Amino acid sequence: MELWEAAAILLAGVAAGGINAIAGSGTLFTFPVLLALGYPPITATISNSIGLAPGTLTGAITYRRELAGQRTRMLRLGGMAFLGAVTGAMLLIYLPPGVFEAVVPFMIGLACVLIILQPRITRWVRSRRPARRDGGPLLPLGAYVTGTYGGYFAAAQGIILMSVLGTALDDDLQRLNALKNLLTSIVNSTAAVFYIVLAEPAWPVVGLIACGTITGGYLGARFGRRLSPAALRVCLVVVGMSAAVQIIMGGV
DSSP states (O other): OOHHHHHHHHHHHHHHHHHHHHTSOTHHHHHHHHHHTTOOHHHHHHHHHHHHHHHHHHHHHHTGGGGTTOHHHHHHHHHHHHHHHHHHHHHHHHSOHHHHHHHHHHHHHHHHHHHHHHHHHHHHHHHOOOSOTTOOTTHHHHHHHHHHHHHHOOTTHHHHHHHHHHHHOOSOHHHHHHHHHHHHHHHHHHHHHHHHHHSOOOHHHHHHHHHHHHHHHHHHHHHGGGSOHHHHHHHHHHHHHHHHHHHHHTTO
16 A cells, blocks of 8 residues: 555544544545555445544544433443444445445445435424424334444435434434434444455555545534535535546446
8 A cells, every 4th residue: 555545544533533423424525535545445445434433432522511411311222223234234244245336335325315315304303393302113124224234335324213213202403413423323333343354345445545534524413513404415415426437437
């Protein structure tokens, strides 16, 4: 690995860590960079998932004040997110590689659509005031499904989870964002353990992304709200679509 390649991966990791702490979809920074540097899609997503785990944990810890009073939610939804992550990681490991490479361009496209629609989703979420503060019986299922998606391919996991939490729970958005960070941390960490044991990550890539996401997760949680949401969405959509094009042009 050349110095400029290492620098590109590290900077992508910083950006991903910051974006994950704020909203989600940090994978749309790191994954395209790894593809552009010639890493196979599955190796890229496995290495990326392991590297992102420390950054999401940093974001969750930085938001710990907003988690106060959410112990019941954390236990209830965290267990389902864990089971979903196990499901998604096992699917990635044991399904034929061609399945992942065929599905991922569509998953990235969905992530980009969600990013474009995020302002409307947020307005819709804020307009709702559900009576049930526990989210109802379907919320754990939503945590499981989102965890499965995140364990398989993490792009836009945070945005999907925020829309699920915001629809089901009547609470302050910052508290919901803290809960989102915790759940994505559980998913990413669980998937990372499976990938470390059962897969073959590119360890130099893992190390660089991990260092970047730890820094980015801290900075994103502390200062990320100062970024322009519109500029951020444009950037994420551009890099996300570039990743989809790279996979399609690569023969998928």
